[in-house]
Amino acid sequence: MHALEKILAKAADKGIVEAGEIVNCKVDMAGINDLYLQTLHSFYEMGGEKVFSPEKTIVFLDHYAPASAIDQAGNQKKFREFCWSQGIKKLMDINQGVCHQIMADKGYSKPGQLIVITDSHTTTHGAFGAFSTGVGATDLAIILRTGSLWFRVPKIIRIHLTGRPPKGVFAKDIILHIIGELGADFAVYKGIEFTGPVLQMLTVSERMALCNMTTEMGAKASYIQPDEVTRKFLGDKGVCDYQIFETDTNYRYDEVLTFETTHLMPQLAIPHSVDNVAPLSEHVGQPIDQAFLGTCTGGRVQDLSVAAQILKGRRIDPRCRLVVVPASKQVLLEAIEKGYIHTLVKAGATMVTPGCSACLGTHEGIISKGEVCIASSSRNFPGRMGHVKGEIFLASPASVAASALNARITDPSQYLD
Amino acid sequence: MEKELNGKAFVFSKNIDTDQIYPGRYLAETLPENIGRHAMKGADQEFIRQVQPGDIIVAGTNFGCGSSREHAAIALKASGISVVLAESFGRIFYRNGINLGLPLIVVPGITAQVETGHQLSVIVETGWIVNQTTGKQIKGDQISEYMFTILDGGGIKNLIHKQYQ
Numbered sequence: 001m002h003a004l005e006k007i008l009a010k011a012a013d014k015g016i017v018e019a020g021e022i023v024n025c026k027v028d029m030a031g032i033n034d035l036y037l038q039t040l041h042s043f044y045e046m047g048g049e050k051v052f053s054p055e056k057t058i059v060f061l062d063h064y065a066p067a068s069a070i071d072q073a074g075n076q077k078k079f080r081e082f083c084w085s086q087g088i089k090k091l092m093d094i095n096q097g098v099c100h101q102i103m104a105d106k107g108y109s110k111p112g113q114l115i116v117i118t119d120s121h122t123t124t125h126g127a128f129g130a131f132s133t134g135v136g137a138t139d140l141a142i143i144l145r146t147g148s149l150w151f152r153v154p155k156i157i158r159i160h161l162t163g164r165p166p167k168g169v170f171a172k173d174i175i176l177h178i179i180g181e182l183g184a185d186f187a188v189y190k191g192i193e194f195t196g197p198v199l200q201m202l203t204v205s206e207r208m209a210l211c212n213m214t215t216e217m218g219a220k221a222s223y224i225q226p227d228e229v230t231r232k233f234l235g236d237k238g239v240c241d242y243q244i245f246e247t248d249t250n251y252r253y254d255e256v257l258t259f260e261t262t263h264l265m266p267q268l269a270i271p272h273s274v275d276n277v278a279p280l281s282e283h284v285g286q287p288i289d290q291a292f293l294g295t296c297t298g299g300r301v302q303d304l305s306v307a308a309q310i311l312k313g314r315r316i317d318p319r320c321r322l323v324v325v326p327a328s329k330q331v332l333l334e335a336i337e338k339g340y341i342h343t344l345v346k347a348g349a350t351m352v353t354p355g356c357s358a359c360l361g362t363h364e365g366i367i368s369k370g371e372v373c374i375a376s377s378s379r380n381f382p383g384r385m386g387h388v389k390g391e392i393f394l395a396s397p398a399s400v401a402a403s404a405l406n407a408r409i410t411d412p413s414q415y416l417d
Numbered sequence: 418m419e420k421e422l423n424g425k426a427f428v429f430s431k432n433i434d435t436d437q438i439y440p441g442r443y444l445a446e447t448l449p450e451n452i453g454r455h456a457m458k459g460a461d462q463e464f465i466r467q468v469q470p471g472d473i474i475v476a477g478t479n480f481g482c483g484s485s486r487e488h489a490a491i492a493l494k495a496s497g498i499s500v501v502l503a504e505s506f507g508r509i510f511y512r513n514g515i516n517l518g519l520p521l522i523v524v525p526g527i528t529a530q531v532e533t534g535h536q537l538s539v540i541v542e543t544g545w546i547v548n549q550t551t552g553k554q555i556k557g558d559q560i561s562e563y564m565f566t567i568l569d570g571g572g573i574k575n576l577i578h579k580q581y582q
Contacts, residue, residue, distance in 0.1 A: 022563055035444045038487050046577045064445070071445040120485040120509055136487035136513035142577060150563075184432050185479035189508050218482060220508055273432055360441040360484070381436040381483060383459045388440075 002156045002253075003245040004191050004223050007131040010245075011114045019155045019254075027056065029108055030143040031099055031117035034061040037075045039118060040082055042141035051086045052147035058090035059083050060102065060117075065094035065355035068363040097328025097354035100124040100296040104208065105330040107239035111226040116143060121296050121378060123214045126192075126222030127207040128230060129244060133221050154220045155254035156191040161198035163262030168413030170306075171206035172298060172376065172396040174198070175213040176267040178259055180277025188218030190254060193247075198261055199224060204233045205302040212297050213378060216274040266411055268374075269394035272382045280399055283409050289371040291316070291404035292385070293349075293397055294325030295359045298376025301334045303397035308340035310401040310415040311347035317407035322349040323365040325357040348404075361385045367392075374403045418518070418568055422499040422539045423549075424471035426531050431477030433460055435510060438481065438489040452488050453495025470497035473539065475524075475531045477503065481510025490514040500539050502527050502546065502557060515564050518572030522546075524557035531555075541568065 001009065001016065009017045011025035030053075032039045043051075051057055059079050067073035076094070083091040092102050099117055103109040103125060111129035115122065118140045125132035135149070143149050159178060179186075192214045199207070207229075211222040224230075226244045234240070266280040293299065293307055304326060316322050324344055326332040332354050335341045345351060350365075352358075358365030359377040366386035367373050373385055373392050380392035395403070398412035405415075437459035439452070446452050457464035474480075474493065480503035481489060490513040493501065500520040504527060514521045520541045527546075531537065535550040542565060544557035560568070570576045 035486065037447045038491070041447065042574055045574045047581055069445060075445055075447070118485055120483060134485045134509055136485050136490070136509055136516065138487060138516045138573060139512055142573065145577060145581070184482060185505055185507075188479065188482075188505060218479065218507060275432075360444075361436070362441050362444065379434075379436070379483060381434045381459075383440050384436050388459060 001248055002251050003129065003225065003247045004131050004156060004221055005153060006245040007112055007114055008151060008153055017153045019153050021153045022150055023153060024148050024150050025114055026148050027116050027143050028113040029056055029058060029115045030140060031058045031060060032140055033063055033099060033118050034076050034079055035063045036118045036137040037078060038137035039140045040078065042138040043144045046141060046145050048141070048145045051088065051144045054087040054089070057088050057144065058092065059088060060092045060099040061094045062092070062098050063356045063360065064362060065353050094353070095329055097331065098296040098356055100212065101300065101327035101331060105328050107234060107237040110234065110239060110242040111230065112243035112245055116140065116149060120215050121212050123219055123222045124208050124212040124296060126211040127204065127224050129224065129226035131221050134215070152189065154189055154191045156193055157187055158193050158195055158253040158256045160256065160258040161194060161196035161261055162258060163198065163260045164201065165198065165261040165264055167416055168266050168398060168411065169261070169264050170396040170398060171202055171209040173264060173267040174261055175210050176269050176277050176394060177264055179213065179217050179275050180267070182217060184216060184218065184273060184275040186217045187214065189220055191221045191223060192217070192219045193223040203302060204229060205300040209297055216378060266396060266399050269380050271380050271391040271393065274379060274394065280395060280409065280411055283393070284411060286409040287372065288320055288374050288403055288407055288409060290365065290367055290373040291320060291322045291400045292358060292365060292373055292375035292377060293322065293400045294327060294357060295377040296327055297378040298397045299325055299327035299331065301331050303376060304335045304340045304344065305338070306398045307401035308343040310398060310412060311405065312343050314347055314405055316348035316404040320404055320407035322404040323352060323358060324349045325352045325364070326354045328354050358385050374400050374409060376400045418541065420540065422471065422541065424473040424499055424537060425469065426473050426475045426533060426535045426537050427464060427468070428528060428531055428533045429460060429474065429476040432479045432482055433476055434483035435481055435486050435489040436483055439486060439492045444486060444488060446488070449491050449495040452491045456492035456496035465496060468496050468498065471499045472497060473537050474498055474501045475527055476501065477528045478505045480506050482507035485509045487513045490517050490519055494519045500541060502539065504528065515567050516573040518568055520568055522557040522560060524555060527555060
């Protein structure tokens, strides 16, 4: 069996599971976001009174942090009341950040766990060796009601990363390149495991970016075998209560694909789909109105650090806004302590509340008709960040920062040591 | 659930994501009748004025990719859509639709055989489709027994509720 299958087998209390089989699994951590009050409606419609396991339930007020409209405020109020009345202590209010970063910051993302959150980018926690997947409101309500949920055991694709990425090329460039090669529906219903020597060069932060974006290929879950990097990250947080599963040597992957990274250049996803990928060099000079740095894909300390490195002692072009959203409170605090926020604000950045912000076009940096944005976020669908005639180019945090300097798409390599 | 569904087709291309089915700016809505008013707004502003109860969405590959928002499936159902026939589906949208009792059938190559305005008849249990306008039969994948049980029970909320009564 694959490690991901072993996690499902354990959660289903079975010895063996096979790809294609439908199994009912006990969920280790169930997360709800403030966009989905439907979850509570569905819970009550199913006759729910008390949540099956308040300790395993976590509520994130992240997509509307803080509320910018009365109905958003009303939904958040109902979530708070639900948590208080149900004894749910893990209420991550508007001062905490994006769900996936909070999970990592607080040490809730652990090897061997089955993590389910009402957010499509829940694949992120594969970076820690968890089986993690996004669901809709009613599926999450089933977990609140019963503690379990059905899953179809996925086939697993192995993506082997070789070589050494050159200066200016980051995990985001690698995953954009892969999505561009394979397509937005390549991994629908399937899991993706990353292996290979490149992983040893990637921090937890960059591993999270890789796993986060597998959603954009349709993947159900992602996986990176926990190693010393994972153990150290968790150990520094005092987390040691986890089980690491290993894939059997005779496991047969659905496919094995190798990507060589040594000659990769910075990449862009061009409007309006994430698999419409080209080398950034083909679009150098494209004018931009906004540069958006942040989110669960590209708003971690390392991302703010590289942006600060590029912008230190410089000023962004006034024809362009630079909107910065740290992924979480902890990221913000660390970035303040290290001086990155000072550098970014001095360079002309607009800081917004840790959370999802403009990524999904609800608030804090929406773009107008005809405007062009370069973003370190995950999606460039039509209308994703505002007007349906706005254009979004996806890139690495470094490319976003470099582009803000010139109000034009810019290769970041020239600004990096 | 009706054994045979009949309606007019609205054809969409591939990779219609949930932001196009239900734009993010309306996500604070929670009532199905309000959610239904914004169905497909990011892909076709006219859709909501033209759709009639029973109508059918036909789409290319990866319909419903992107966000986990259940609003996308709620919106289609509330707008009157009776079934979605697509070459493939985004996985969270697929779960959401089935859970809500909205039939979703995988039909390889369907966008080449149907145009917007064609009248279709669909047998959900078998996946057989007749394009009444062209007279041609089209075979979709048969829905799994597990999914059909959920659809036939009027959605998973009913089933779970009964299970605990």
